[in-house]
Amino acid sequence: MSYFNHHQHRKDYIILLIIWLIALAIDRAWFLLDESIPSYDQSAHLTTALHHYRIFQNLNIFSGNWWLSLWQLTPSYRAPFVYICTVPFLILFGRGYDQASLVNLLYTAMIILSVYHLSNFLFQNRKISITASIFCLLFPILGIMRTDYLLDYGLTAIVAVTFTVLTIWKDSYIGFFSWGLTIILGVGIGLILLAKPTGIIFILVPSIWALISFIRKRKFIKLIQTCLSLMIAWLICRFWYGLNWLTIITSALNANQAGKGEGDPSATTIAGWLYYPQMIPESVGLPIFSVSIGILLVYLIKYQFTTDLIPGYVYKSARIWLLVTLVSSYIICSLGTNKDIRFILPCFPIISLILADLFNLIENIYFDRLRLATLVLSCIVLLNNLFPLPLIQAWGGKHLPNNDGNKYPLGKLINQITEKNLYLRSNLGVIPVSIPQVNEFTFNYFGALADFRVYGRKLTTKLSQIEEDLQYFCWYVTRENESYKPGEKGETKRKLKSLVESSTDLKLEGDWILPNEDKLRLYNCKNPHVVVQKLSNTESVINIEKVAISQELILDKNNPVTYQITGSWDDLQNGLLLLKWQNSQSSWDHDHAIGLGNLYCGIKCHPQGTFRVKEALATFIPKTLPVGRYQLSALYLDRRNSKITSLNIPDITVNVTDLGTVEKSPALDLVTRTSQLAQDLQQGKLKNIFVQIYNFNQYDPTQDYLKQIEFAGNYHLQKEPDNLNWRYTLVLSQLLQRQVPELIQNLIELTKYDAQNPYTWLYLAFVYLYNFQPAQAEQKLAIAEQLKPDIPELKTLKTVTNIMKFLPLIHF
Structure with a gap:
C-alpha cells in the first residue's frame, strides 16, 4: 500500500470518528432531554440487563454453576449478547436507562466501521464508503434505534461486522490473514446466534452461496476453514442453546403467533409482501431515497440502457452480492407472521451501501451540490424525527424525548414498599390495565433498580384463579378510573380491583396522582405471612422459639401454623427448615426456607445482630395418613455448605383427625x-x-x-x-x-x-x-x-x- 493510500485511510478514520462523535452528540442530547419511563419491551430488556449486571458482581468464569446461572437468565429467544455487552456500561456509569443505552455507541462504531470496510473492499471507492457510513448516521430508523434500548440494534451491529468479515474472507487468499478472518468469522456467527437466534437469516443465503462456490471451484482449504468457523461458532453459543433450545423454539413460535393477534399481514397476502418495502423510504429518509433513485434513473437515461452500465467486474459482482443478501433477507423476514420494521434492521447497513453506490453514480459539480444539499436535508429530517423541531411534520416526530417520567410516581411507590419491608423481598401484584408507563414490566424494572428488592408481577386474567392469586400476594397496586374491555380478561381485572380495594385484610399504604388525574393506590396486607424483626440481644444461634398450631388438625386440609425463628441474618437467609410431623407409623413433611426464601435487603446487605422471623403458613396433611397423635421434629439445613443441624424446639404434639373443618388458612408454601x-x-x-x-x-x-x-x-x-x-x-x-x-x-x-x-x-x-x-x-x-x-x-x-x-x- 502506498503512502498516499495510507494517508487517505488515516483521513477517512478521522472522518469516521467525526461521524461517530456527531452520533454521540445527537444521541446524548436526546437522552439528556428525555425523562420518560421505559415502555413494555424496554423495561423487560433493561431488567434482564440488570440481572446480568447482578450476576457479574460475583464473576467466576471457572465455575460451572456460575455459567449455568448466566445462561439460565435468558431462556427465550431473547438471547444474552446485548445484555452482557451492557454490563460494563452499568458497572462504569450506573444502572439507569441512560447509562444502559451507552452500549449503543459501541454498536454505532461497529456499524460505521463495518460499512466503511465492506464498501472499500467491494467498490474500492472511498467516496462510496464514506457516504455509506454517513447514511448509517442519517437514516431515521437507525437514529431512532440508537436512542432506544432493544436487542435489534446490537444484532444489527454484530451482523454488519460478521457480514463484512464473510465478504472479505470468501475472496481472501490462503494465508495467515485468511485464517485470522476464519476465526473472527466463527466468533461473529456465534455472537449473532447469541444476539438473537433469528439473526442468522441475514447472512444465511450469502453464506450458502459462498459455500457452493467453494465446492464448485474445489477450494478445499476454504471448506476446511468453513468447518473451523462453524466449530468456533458452536463452541461460543452451544451452552446457551444446549440449555435453552426447547424454550427458544416455543417462545419464538409464540412470538410469531402474537403477530396474528396484532393484525400483521401474513405472507399469503400482497400486503404481507409489501409491508417492508413500503416502509423503506420513510426509514432511510425521503431525501436520501428519492435522490439515490433519481440519480439511478438519470444514469440509466444517460447511458440509454446500454449493457456497459457498470464499470468493472468488481462493481458488478459487488452489487449482485449485496442485492442477493438484501433480497434473501427480505423474503425470509416477510414469511414470518410477526412484522415490525426493527425486525429487518440488520438490512439497513446493506441498504446504506446500495444507496451510497446509487448516490455516487454520476460525477459532476451539479450532482455534488445536489448530494451535499441532500445530506443537509437528511440531517434535518433525522433531527426532526428525534427532537420537537417546528419543521415538516410528515417527516418528523417519530421518537421524541419525553419529560413526563417524573410525573409518574413509580419510584416513590417502590420506595414505599422497600421502606416498609426493610428485610424482605416483595412481590407486587399489578392490577392496572397495562399502559406504557404503568404495567408489570415497568414496576419490575423500578424494583430491580431498587437493588432487586421488589418484583412486579401481572395478576391472573382468568376468573377461576382470582382467589388463589389473592392468597399469594401481599402488595397490590390499582389505578382509579380504569375502563375494562368486554370478556373474561376485562371482567377478571375489574373483579380483582374491586376485591383488593374492598378487602378488610388489606390496608392502603399510599396513593399518587398520575398526569391524567388518575390515581395509583398501593395496598398491603395487614397481617403479612412473613414478618422480620431486628432484636436487641446478641444471641445468634438458630432457634425455633415458638410454634403456634391448633391441637386438632384435619386430614386433607390446609391447617394454619405459625413458626417463630431467631438467629443471625446470614444463618436465617441461607437456612432451610426440615420439619417433620411424625409418629411411630407415618409422617408428613413441612420443609421450606426460612421466610419462604424472601429474606433479602440488597446485594451486599449483611446486617449484624439477631433477627426474628415470624411465618404464618399452612401445613397440608395427606388424606392417606392414619389419624392419631403426631410430634414435631426440626432440622436446620445450611444452603451454603449443606450442613445439617438438629434444632431444639418446644414439645409440640397435635392430634390428626378426619372430622371437622378449617375455617380460614394461609396459602400453602x-x-x-x-x-x-x-x-x-x-x-x-x-x-x-x-x-x-x-x-x-x-x-x-x-x-x-x-x-x-x-x-x-x-x-x-x-x-x-x-x-x-x-x-x-x-x-x-x-x-x-x-x-x-x-x-x-x-x-x-x-x-x-x-x-x-x-x-x-x-x-x-x-x-x-x-x-x-x-x-x-x-x-x-x-x-x-x-x-x-x-x-x-x-x-x-x-x-x-x-x-x-x-x-x-x-x-x-
Whole structure:
C-alpha cells in the first residue's frame, strides 16, 4: 500500500470518528432531554440487563454453576449478547436507562466501521464508503434505534461486522490473514446466534452461496476453514442453546403467533409482501431515497440502457452480492407472521451501501451540490424525527424525548414498599390495565433498580384463579378510573380491583396522582405471612422459639401454623427448615426456607445482630395418613455448605383427625404445592402441572422454591432413596431449573423404584432427547411402549428420535 493510500485511510478514520462523535452528540442530547419511563419491551430488556449486571458482581468464569446461572437468565429467544455487552456500561456509569443505552455507541462504531470496510473492499471507492457510513448516521430508523434500548440494534451491529468479515474472507487468499478472518468469522456467527437466534437469516443465503462456490471451484482449504468457523461458532453459543433450545423454539413460535393477534399481514397476502418495502423510504429518509433513485434513473437515461452500465467486474459482482443478501433477507423476514420494521434492521447497513453506490453514480459539480444539499436535508429530517423541531411534520416526530417520567410516581411507590419491608423481598401484584408507563414490566424494572428488592408481577386474567392469586400476594397496586374491555380478561381485572380495594385484610399504604388525574393506590396486607424483626440481644444461634398450631388438625386440609425463628441474618437467609410431623407409623413433611426464601435487603446487605422471623403458613396433611397423635421434629439445613443441624424446639404434639373443618388458612408454601403436583407427574397428567407452575413462578419471582426442593429432596433421598414423592418432586425442580445431568441421574434412579410406570421411562427418554442423545432415548421409549403402547406422546417422541438419528421418514 502506498503512502498516499495510507494517508487517505488515516483521513477517512478521522472522518469516521467525526461521524461517530456527531452520533454521540445527537444521541446524548436526546437522552439528556428525555425523562420518560421505559415502555413494555424496554423495561423487560433493561431488567434482564440488570440481572446480568447482578450476576457479574460475583464473576467466576471457572465455575460451572456460575455459567449455568448466566445462561439460565435468558431462556427465550431473547438471547444474552446485548445484555452482557451492557454490563460494563452499568458497572462504569450506573444502572439507569441512560447509562444502559451507552452500549449503543459501541454498536454505532461497529456499524460505521463495518460499512466503511465492506464498501472499500467491494467498490474500492472511498467516496462510496464514506457516504455509506454517513447514511448509517442519517437514516431515521437507525437514529431512532440508537436512542432506544432493544436487542435489534446490537444484532444489527454484530451482523454488519460478521457480514463484512464473510465478504472479505470468501475472496481472501490462503494465508495467515485468511485464517485470522476464519476465526473472527466463527466468533461473529456465534455472537449473532447469541444476539438473537433469528439473526442468522441475514447472512444465511450469502453464506450458502459462498459455500457452493467453494465446492464448485474445489477450494478445499476454504471448506476446511468453513468447518473451523462453524466449530468456533458452536463452541461460543452451544451452552446457551444446549440449555435453552426447547424454550427458544416455543417462545419464538409464540412470538410469531402474537403477530396474528396484532393484525400483521401474513405472507399469503400482497400486503404481507409489501409491508417492508413500503416502509423503506420513510426509514432511510425521503431525501436520501428519492435522490439515490433519481440519480439511478438519470444514469440509466444517460447511458440509454446500454449493457456497459457498470464499470468493472468488481462493481458488478459487488452489487449482485449485496442485492442477493438484501433480497434473501427480505423474503425470509416477510414469511414470518410477526412484522415490525426493527425486525429487518440488520438490512439497513446493506441498504446504506446500495444507496451510497446509487448516490455516487454520476460525477459532476451539479450532482455534488445536489448530494451535499441532500445530506443537509437528511440531517434535518433525522433531527426532526428525534427532537420537537417546528419543521415538516410528515417527516418528523417519530421518537421524541419525553419529560413526563417524573410525573409518574413509580419510584416513590417502590420506595414505599422497600421502606416498609426493610428485610424482605416483595412481590407486587399489578392490577392496572397495562399502559406504557404503568404495567408489570415497568414496576419490575423500578424494583430491580431498587437493588432487586421488589418484583412486579401481572395478576391472573382468568376468573377461576382470582382467589388463589389473592392468597399469594401481599402488595397490590390499582389505578382509579380504569375502563375494562368486554370478556373474561376485562371482567377478571375489574373483579380483582374491586376485591383488593374492598378487602378488610388489606390496608392502603399510599396513593399518587398520575398526569391524567388518575390515581395509583398501593395496598398491603395487614397481617403479612412473613414478618422480620431486628432484636436487641446478641444471641445468634438458630432457634425455633415458638410454634403456634391448633391441637386438632384435619386430614386433607390446609391447617394454619405459625413458626417463630431467631438467629443471625446470614444463618436465617441461607437456612432451610426440615420439619417433620411424625409418629411411630407415618409422617408428613413441612420443609421450606426460612421466610419462604424472601429474606433479602440488597446485594451486599449483611446486617449484624439477631433477627426474628415470624411465618404464618399452612401445613397440608395427606388424606392417606392414619389419624392419631403426631410430634414435631426440626432440622436446620445450611444452603451454603449443606450442613445439617438438629434444632431444639418446644414439645409440640397435635392430634390428626378426619372430622371437622378449617375455617380460614394461609396459602400453602410452594414446596408443598409442588410436592402435590408430583403425584400428577407420576400419573402422566402434565397439562395441569404447567398451568400451576406458571402461577408458582409468578408467586415466587426468583423461583427460590425450586432451590428449596433441590436441597430438601437431596437430603431426604439420601435417607429414603425409594421415596417416590420426593423423587418426582425433585424431577420437577430439576426439570424447571434445566439441570440435565442431575435430572437424568434422578430419573434413572426412578426407573429402579417405579419400574412399572411407563411415564417414568417416557420422561427419561424425553430428557435424553433434550440432551441430544437419541440412541439412549430410543431404548427407554421401547420400554415405555411395552408397558403402555397407547400413550399419545409416544409417537411424537419416536418421530423426534428418528429425526435426531437422521433416519428417513419411511421408517416411522
